[in-house]
Amino acid sequence: MRLRPASSGAFGGWTFMVNPLAMLACLAWAGIAAGTACAAARTPPDFPPGQYGALVRQGWQIFTETPVRANQFVGNGLSCSDCHLDAGTRDNAAPLWGAVPVYPRYQAKSRQVVTLAQRMQQCFEFSERGWVPPLDSEPMLALIAYAHWTARGRPIGVLPAGAGLPTLPDTAQGADPVAGQALYASRCASCHGEHGQGRALAQGLFAPPLWGLASYAQGAGMSVAATAARFIWANMPLGQPFSLSPQQAKDVAAYIDIQYRAPDPRKGALAWLVR
Numbered sequence: 001m002r003l004r005p006a007s008s009g010a011f012g013g014w015t016f017m018v019n020p021l022a023m024l025a026c027l028a029w030a031g032i033a034a035g036t037a038c039a040a041a042r043t044p045p046d047f048p049p050g051q052y053g054a055l056v057r058q059g060w061q062i063f064t065e066t067p068v069r070a071n072q073f074v075g076n077g078l079s080c081s082d083c084h085l086d087a088g089t090r091d092n093a094a095p096l097w098g099a100v101p102v103y104p105r106y107q108a109k110s111r112q113v114v115t116l117a118q119r120m121q122q123c124f125e126f127s128e129r130g131w132v133p134p135l136d137s138e139p140m141l142a143l144i145a146y147a148h149w150t151a152r153g154r155p156i157g158v159l160p161a162g163a164g165l166p167t168l169p170d171t172a173q174g175a176d177p178v179a180g181q182a183l184y185a186s187r188c189a190s191c192h193g194e195h196g197q198g199r200a201l202a203q204g205l206f207a208p209p210l211w212g213l214a215s216y217a218q219g220a221g222m223s224v225a226a227t228a229a230r231f232i233w234a235n236m237p238l239g240q241p242f243s244l245s246p247q248q249a250k251d252v253a254a255y256i257d258i259q260y261r262a263p264d265p266r267k268g269a270l271a272w273l274v275r
Contacts, residue, residue: 045087052145059146062139063087066128070139075130076262077198077214080143083127083222085235089150091162092234092241094221098163100151117144126220129213129262165230171247175225180255183248187237196259211259219264229253 044060047053062069064087066079081087088096103116114122120143121132133140154160185194191207193199198209209215222228233249235241244252 048149055142055145056149058138059142059144059149060087062142063146070124070133073124073130073133073139074128076128076209076216078128078208078216080123080127082208083231088147090235092164092166093231094164095150095162096147097151097154098160100147101154101156102159102163116147120144120147123220125265126218127216127222129215129217165227166234168226168230168233168249169246171245171250173247175229175250175254177251177254177258179248180251180253183244183252184255187244188252191238196256210256211261213262215261217262217264219266223257223261223264225250225253225257228256 044057047057047060058069063080063084066081067074067077083094084090084096085093086095088094099116099119103119104113106112107114107119110122117135117140120140121135124130125132188210191199191201192210193207195212196210196215197212198207198214200206216222222231229246229249229252232252233242233244233246236249236252237243
């Protein structure tokens, strides 16, 4: 759900071929105006020198402009940094530096121990609604290098404060998608669009889509309402962390969760009918 620069035909002297689905999404968003309250700057970090630094920089570029830099593996309009805010470095927004020290780890949904690279492959399949990059592919090598660089100086095997997403406090009632719809209209739609389609903003930035074919598929981490609620509570609206109550975060997540998105690729094209 991070804001990122809209794509163009060249970046930093590099030209690229644009993913057709991402281009359709960009065309759909083009010309939509909004205030700058949603906008966030994107400034490259100071990368290390040499070949390692070049690989880390490439990983950062892929992480922040995934449909452009890894278009052969992406089927929607999202970048990794849309969920892992501040290019995967922000506390309480599933930062990369919080994942590196604790992988390999057991994953309940796949019932196996997975490495960080395998977890990233899953992100391409579910969150990017795309195709799994080979472990030795250029995007994967660069992303792993960038992830490890963000975790420099941190102890291995220790889950640091701010890693992952915070635990949502218990609330007195269950999630209410009707209340969530009203909250979405008043607190979210100005950036993400009335119909969750994403919205072009000032200064060449746009807010990502939250449902529909340009967004993440069922099976992605954010497709679990409880996970989305934790992210929303800690990070949304952008620049106003923890401004929603835990109940409001649950309600908004429940509303977003009942909207249409692509089915879980593991369950077939009609999986959305039996969610």
